[in-house]
Amino acid sequence: RKEVEQDPGPFNVPEGATVAFNCTYSNSASQSFFWYRQDCRKEPKLLMSVYSSGNEDGRFTAQLNRASQYISLLIRDSKLSDSATYLCVVNRRNFNKFYFGSGTKLNVKP
């Protein structure tokens, strides 16, 4: 079983829509959680960390559900510029490497 699993998509949504992605992780000892954004043929860039209590950054909201071992990313009022692949990243306690999901592709259309 993969450490981190994501629905590859693509999610095709109109501008202004609300869209949500989930990501499941297999190891209950996972400690740190992140969402990264990757544009086509570019490097991943940190979008936001995910905290236990959930956190929000503008139109983006991240949630962590430890009982069910998943994290989610909610994007409100989607913009054309939100079109990208969103990577879920997990780090295990006392481990020194991060585990990446394969990414969920989002296409926001006019």
Add this chain to the structure above:
Amino acid sequence: DGGITQSPKYLFRKEGQNVTLSCEQNLNHDAMYWYRQDPGQGLRLIYYSQIVNDFQKGDIAEGYSVSREKKESFPLTVTSAQKNPTAFYLCASSVQQGSNYGYTFGSGTRLTVV
């Protein structure tokens, strides 16, 4: 500005040739990493290093080698033993192992076998 610099941006390798990808960071990060990304796939860990003069194999280390002689530098050599080297190579660094701050990535090197 601090960051990670990878070079070259594009690299072409002939069959049987070794090539070295450069990665330099001025973030004063302890840990550095090399990942490979194939089209439509996630990142796979090649090698990582927590401190100078020490590094460990990742999930797909065969056909690759690294060195960490300086904190700022973590070059990756793709040897002729790597049978399918065409991919997007990403170098990253983090403040320390198990960091809660995530990674910072370089802009990547796209390697193609010709």
